[in-house]
């Protein structure tokens with residue numbers, strides 16, 4: 001197991017997170033339940049923030065809120081003095097509701113809707129990352145109407161292939177994201193934006209993928225972006241002052257993954273900073289304002305999902321299914337990517353695993369699994385199953401499939417737990433349903 005001060009087995013042999021016994025959490029809040037360790041989240045935000053401040057200078061960490069977006073997350077990011085990346089009107093609205101400073105928001109999206117663009121301008125977001133020519137046209141028109149000039153970045157694709165699962169790669173030559181540096185598309189789009197009177201191009205953005213452990217891929221991507229910046233300076237006389245290198249730092253899900261401590265993440269970022277400094281020196285560029293957008297690494301390992309074990313079905317010689325009261329509606333990542341997780345029995349956390357089982361959800365889908373070949377002690381109905389590292393892209397990808405309720409989320413710190421997302425009710429499920437008159 002991946003333990004730390006705020007995630008450990010306590011004297012009762014129960015899993016404990018943020019000083020709170022997981023069995024007591026399950027009793028108090030019910031299951032399924034998303035649990036988030038506040039100290040872990042803050043620790044990660046601080047390490048990135050401080051390394052940029054101390055080792056680089058001008059820069060901003062943007063929490064990639066797609067990983068887990070709710071008002072409390074923006075409140076924490078605000079307290080820690082970092083920025084946020086949003087990718088939809090809904091994420092932006094949530095940030096605004098939490099009182100997050102709009103100037104520290106960077107808005108993404110490969111197909112931002114016209115209403116999302118005007119909402120972003122209404123809010124006064126600091127940066128919009130442009131990802132297609134027509135949205136540059138739309139934004140220009142909207143800014144002209146308002147008599148303003150908006151800071152923007154251009155998303156480029158440096159063509160670096162990060163070694164991770166193919167579905168979460170975003171910067172291979174075949175990608176719906178960004179403009180290829182190699183093909184000349186990025187230069188063409190730079191010209192397109194520079195011709196707009198109401199857009200102020202500040203620089204470039206790239207994001208090479210997710211769950212990446214290979215430091216070298218980030219460093220190569222940084223170098224390619226800086227080479228592109230130098231090229232734009234030479235050919236177009238445009239000197240970018242901002243470079244956003246996206247997110248993607250990997251986290252521990254199982255013992256197949258590397259386990260980074262806070263110092264490990266600091267070293268990761270320092271390597272990236274080293275590459276940026278070297279690239280600037282090599283190409284004779286002034287150091288740009290440096291941005292990064294970590295999501296998964298900020299909240300992933302902070303989260304644990306608690307379930308109650310229900311039906312157990314053994315198919316002799318084939319497989320044993322341990323079914324829980326959640327599933328793909330609270331964690332679709334196994335269905336989407338075949339993602340691997342580590343599970344333990346929170347009420348018998350000190351027991352050694354004795355069997356390999358598949359943990360199944362309760363949805364009407366054969367593929368509705370949390371994981372296959374998960375190593376567990378012999379589970380029984382009523383046990384509390386904890387799945388680790390579920391803080392990122394679980395709640396944010398949850399659905400009401402089969403009209404199951406999306407579980408609530410609690411934030412734990414020093415033995416205290418508070419809702420940050422309240423439980424849904426059946427009434428919530430039908431709130432927007434309408435039966436047209438002719439069906440009555």
Ligand SMILES: Cc1ncc(COP(=O)(O)O)c(C=O)c1O
Pocket residue numbers: 064067085108170207209210211246247248249293294295296297392
């Ligand atoms: C543009 C952009 N920035 C940041 C992120 C966050 O990446 P991660 O959660 O892997 O750190 C993503 C994730 O897909 C992204 O697309």
